[in-house]
Amino acid sequence: xxxxxxxxxxxxxxxxxxxxxxxxxxxxxxxxxxxxxxxxxxxxxxxxxxxxxxxxxxxxxxxxxxxxxxxxxxxxxxxxxxxxxxxxxxxxxxxxxxxxxxxxxxxxxxxxxxxxxxxxxxxxxxxxxxxxxxxxxxxxxxxxxx
Amino acid sequence: xxxxxxxxxxxxxxxxxxxxxxxxxxxxxxxxxxxxxxxxxxxxxxxxxxxxxxxxxxxxxxxxxxxxxxxxxxxxxxxxxxxxxxxxxxxxxxxxxxxxxxxxxxxxxxxxxxxxxxxxxxxxxxxxxxxxxxxxxxxxxxxxxxxxxxxxxxxxxxxxxxxxxxxxxxxxxxxxxxxxxxxxxxxxxxxxxxxxxxxxxxxxxxxxxxxxxxxxxxxxxxxxxxxxxxxxxxxxxxxxxxxxxxxxxxxxxxxxxxxxxxxxxxxxxxxxxxxxxxxxxxxxxxxxxxxxxxxxxxxxxxxxxxxxxxxxxxxxxxxxxxxxxxxxxxxxxxxxxxxxxxxxxxxxxxxxxxxxxxxxxxxxxxxx
Amino acid sequence: xxxxxxxxxxxxxxxxxxxxxxxxxxxxxxxxxxxxxxxxxxxxxxxxxxxxxxxxxxxxxxxxxxxxxxxxxxxxxxxxxxxxxxxxxxxxxxxxxxxxxxxxxxxxxxxxxxxxxxxxxxxxxxxxxxxxxxxxxxxxxxxxxxxxxxxxxxxxxxxxxxxxxxxxxxxxxxxxxxxxxxxxxxxxxxxxxxxxxxxxxxxxxxxxxxxxxxxxxxxxxxxxxxxxxxxxxxxxxxxxxxxxxxxxxxxxxxxxxxxxxxxxxxxxxxxxxxxxxxxxxxxxxxxxxxxxxxxxxxxxxxxxxxxxxxxxxxxxxxxxxxxxxxxxxxxxxxxxxxxxxxxxxxxxxxxxx
Numbered sequence: 001x002x003x004x005x006x007x008x009x010x011x012x013x014x015x016x017x018x019x020x021x022x023x024x025x026x027x028x029x030x031x032x033x034x035x036x037x038x039x040x041x042x043x044x045x046x047x048x049x050x051x052x053x054x055x056x057x058x059x060x061x062x063x064x065x066x067x068x069x070x071x072x073x074x075x076x077x078x079x080x081x082x083x084x085x086x087x088x089x090x091x092x093x094x095x096x097x098x099x100x101x102x103x104x105x106x107x108x109x110x111x112x113x114x115x116x117x118x119x120x121x122x123x124x125x126x127x128x129x130x131x132x133x134x135x136x137x138x139x140x141x142x143x144x145x146x
Numbered sequence: 147x148x149x150x151x152x153x154x155x156x157x158x159x160x161x162x163x164x165x166x167x168x169x170x171x172x173x174x175x176x177x178x179x180x181x182x183x184x185x186x187x188x189x190x191x192x193x194x195x196x197x198x199x200x201x202x203x204x205x206x207x208x209x210x211x212x213x214x215x216x217x218x219x220x221x222x223x224x225x226x227x228x229x230x231x232x233x234x235x236x237x238x239x240x241x242x243x244x245x246x247x248x249x250x251x252x253x254x255x256x257x258x259x260x261x262x263x264x265x266x267x268x269x270x271x272x273x274x275x276x277x278x279x280x281x282x283x284x285x286x287x288x289x290x291x292x293x294x295x296x297x298x299x300x301x302x303x304x305x306x307x308x309x310x311x312x313x314x315x316x317x318x319x320x321x322x323x324x325x326x327x328x329x330x331x332x333x334x335x336x337x338x339x340x341x342x343x344x345x346x347x348x349x350x351x352x353x354x355x356x357x358x359x360x361x362x363x364x365x366x367x368x369x370x371x372x373x374x375x376x377x378x379x380x381x382x383x384x385x386x387x388x389x390x391x392x393x394x395x396x397x398x399x400x401x402x403x404x405x406x407x408x409x410x411x412x413x414x415x416x417x418x419x420x421x422x423x424x425x426x427x428x429x430x431x432x433x434x435x436x437x438x439x440x441x442x443x444x445x446x447x448x449x450x451x452x453x454x455x456x457x458x459x460x461x462x463x464x465x466x467x468x469x470x471x472x473x474x475x476x477x478x479x480x481x482x483x484x485x486x487x488x489x490x491x492x493x494x495x496x497x498x499x500x501x502x503x504x505x506x507x508x509x510x511x512x513x514x
Numbered sequence: 515x516x517x518x519x520x521x522x523x524x525x526x527x528x529x530x531x532x533x534x535x536x537x538x539x540x541x542x543x544x545x546x547x548x549x550x551x552x553x554x555x556x557x558x559x560x561x562x563x564x565x566x567x568x569x570x571x572x573x574x575x576x577x578x579x580x581x582x583x584x585x586x587x588x589x590x591x592x593x594x595x596x597x598x599x600x601x602x603x604x605x606x607x608x609x610x611x612x613x614x615x616x617x618x619x620x621x622x623x624x625x626x627x628x629x630x631x632x633x634x635x636x637x638x639x640x641x642x643x644x645x646x647x648x649x650x651x652x653x654x655x656x657x658x659x660x661x662x663x664x665x666x667x668x669x670x671x672x673x674x675x676x677x678x679x680x681x682x683x684x685x686x687x688x689x690x691x692x693x694x695x696x697x698x699x700x701x702x703x704x705x706x707x708x709x710x711x712x713x714x715x716x717x718x719x720x721x722x723x724x725x726x727x728x729x730x731x732x733x734x735x736x737x738x739x740x741x742x743x744x745x746x747x748x749x750x751x752x753x754x755x756x757x758x759x760x761x762x763x764x765x766x767x768x769x770x771x772x773x774x775x776x777x778x779x780x781x782x783x784x785x786x787x788x789x790x791x792x793x794x795x796x797x798x799x800x801x802x803x804x805x806x807x808x809x810x811x812x813x814x815x816x817x818x819x820x821x822x823x824x825x826x827x828x829x830x831x832x833x834x835x836x837x838x839x840x841x842x843x844x845x846x847x848x849x850x851x852x853x854x855x856x857x858x859x860x861x862x863x864x865x866x867x
Binding site: 154156178265268273274277278281341343344346347494495496497 | 552
Binding site: 001002053054055056057059061062070072076079083103104105106107108109112116129130131132133140141 | 187188191193195196358360361362363364374376381382383448450457459461463471472474476480481483484485513514
């Protein structure tokens with residue numbers, strides 16, 4: 001059975017390795033500040049006890065006053081999983097560092113989030129719209145898109 | 147003296163006999179060698195995720211049929227599992243068995259199509275292997291027709307079980323199919339596994355190395371053909387899969403031939419599971435007592451199954467109302483495409499089509 | 515009197531070819547259908563016998579579309595250049611015994627004429643690919659030219675083996691020299707001829723040009739209506755030519771015990787055609803570099819060895835000890851095919867990009 005890791009224990013581990021990282025564990029979720037996402041993600045991938053080598057899912061949700069970018073990680077070696085979330089306030093220009101350099105599987109999924117929800121991923125090699133056409137007005141999955 | 151040459155950019159698709167739906171590849175060629183490849187899709191984007199926000203949970207089930215339309219009930223299964231986990235609904239035994247039977251039959255049907263079309267892409271262009279596959283698939287489609295009245299998009303599963311019980315002629319017909327299928331797979335293997343032309347076209351072509359497969363989040367037969375023994379039915383069992391004995395076929399190299407081989411072996415394993423399920427299926431209700439309008443409590447869930455194409459996941463956020471607040475479909479074909487560029491570089495035009503065929507994508511899942 | 519002979523035979527050849535092409539189309543569609551566990555066309559007429567007629571009518575009634583920036587003149591000429599040589603091949607095929615058989619009675623360089631004429635259709639193909647103003651057509655045309663030119667070499671060399679054994683280049687003489695059909699005496703030569711000719715006619719596992727799972731329809735993507743019909747008929751006429759030449763050179767032409775000679779020729783042609791479409795229905799297609807490798811690295815050495823073998827046998831024994839020659843040839847053929855297939859690798863792999 002895939003074991004879901006508890007957010008608090010992972011947060012404690014990360015704080016041990018990267019002091020000053022904006023992480024917080026809550027139930028089964030690990031909350032990370034946007035600015036610390038890349039170092040934390042790299043730590044999750046490279047730390048042998050965690051070894052999150054597989055990015056199962058990358059998506060985002062619009063909660064009217066804030067957005068959440070959700071990452072579901074999986075470790076094939078240890079067969080455990082983790083949910084990581086990044087909270088972005090407001091509705092204007094939103095940006096998050098891209099994790100494509102670490103997991104290639106994030107490539108298309110980040111483009112989809114950009115296309116449908118308007119969250120830009122800095123450091124993405126090819127951030128273009130993927131499911132709608134070039135020049136599509138607006139971002140389709142946002143709650144204020146009619 | 148070197149001749150000055152120029153690479154040309156060729157657009158393969160969206161209208162093309164072999165791109166498995168409306169899929170477009172902008173390929174840059176230097177002669178016949180591929181030096182660049184850019185997949186473009188979105189031609190079949192129907193906004194299923196947005197539609198989900200204005201449908202009730204039960205109303206969304208027919209929409210899940212249209213995701214991977216070649217294995218519709220697997221999508222129903224994944225979605226119903228996700229909602230049941232979120233709402234804490236228990237499914238009765240008989241319904242679990244029926245679901246597993248349907249899921250495995252869908253796996254066989256989907257792999258038959260995948261293998262048939264893969265051979266078609268390799269150039270058996272008068273569709274001979276495909277027609278042989280269809281002969282078996284017709285038997286399966288007749289079975290599904292018996293159960294749900296449909297041949298392609300079934301809308302059979304419901305939250306809490308399945309929609310209605312199996313008709314009495316279903317189980318004997320399924321037993322007959324299960325008896326005949328292994329002989330057919332053997333016949334097929336014999337005709338094709340050692341075929342010189344097929345080996346020449348697919349052995350060593352489009353290799354997906356193990357590390358890249360994991361890093362690019364490949365799943366399903368694509369991942370297993372690259373040497374990673376990872377199958378959700380074993381590693382993270384859902385429903386009642388832990389009661390069945392079956393193997394996980396894995397290949398080593400990750401070339402197109404291995405992906406084809408893994409699918410053929412998986413068909414055999416699915417037949418094994420079907421035999422065991424047929425022996426164990428109990429009587430009983432086929433649907434839990436679930437209110438007509440399901441209102442799961444606030445929360446979220448990410449639930450995944452091993453669909454024929456790979457890991458099909460549903461991420462559902464519920465705010466306690468009758469419709470999901472946010473629903474995201476993790477489509478395996480969409481994510482398997484990430485590695486297409488690396489697999490095709492350096493090969494020739496004909497190989498690009500064969501490699502795409504071996505990845506087995508279906509545009510309903512890619513574009514949603 | 516000569517005028518009458520020529521007019522009669524010209525008409526005869528046109529009727530024969532068109533009629534046989536219709537039969538071929540029907541045979542192929544029904545035959546391939548049955549090989550695929552399905553009945554094949556059976557609505558148009560009893561057993562679908564009127565299907566080719568229905569196809570012809572359909573194709574004639576379609577609109578003729580020329581791409582806007584394509585070259586109109588070339589676009590119109592290409593089917594003609596591709597279609598006519600397929601007919602011209604029949605000028606030298608002997609239809610019955612005797613000297614007056616055939617349009618050109620006993621052309622004593624018949625084989626050379628055959629080879630020369632069948633190369634003209636390559637030009638037609640390239641004209642079609644270029645005039646369509648379409649990258650797919652151009653790629654298809656390039657591949658076709660490379661394929662046709664490459665496969666002519668083993669084809670001609672296989673024919674040289676036959677000429678050596680018969681002692682003449684004239685087709686009439688070759689048929690008469692076949693006491694034992696040459697397929698038994700030179701199995702290797704027949705194999706090389708058959709494969710090379712199938713590749714020339716774009717059939718079977720060598721049909722890259724119309725690789726409809728890759729290039730839509732290759733060089734005739736942009737053709738419709740009558741011009742497409744001419745390409746389609748031309749392809750079948752070319753296959754008919756291949757089968758007829760194969761029957762003449764290797765199976766003994768019109769020779770046979772009881773039935774009239776032309777009927778024997780037709781039977782042998784149909785048997786060869788059956789094998790041709792059987793192979794097509796069964797095997798997947800080769801890739802273009804594998805195709806080239808097959809021609810140059812496999813068929814060409816085999817053809818050369820075949821000539822060598824036949825020459826050695828003729829100079830040592832003469833054609834009297836035919837049975838010995840046959841056994842030796844069969845054994846040598848099997849050995850060579852086995853050896854070469856072990857020693858040689860099909861085509862290039864991945865190119866470093």
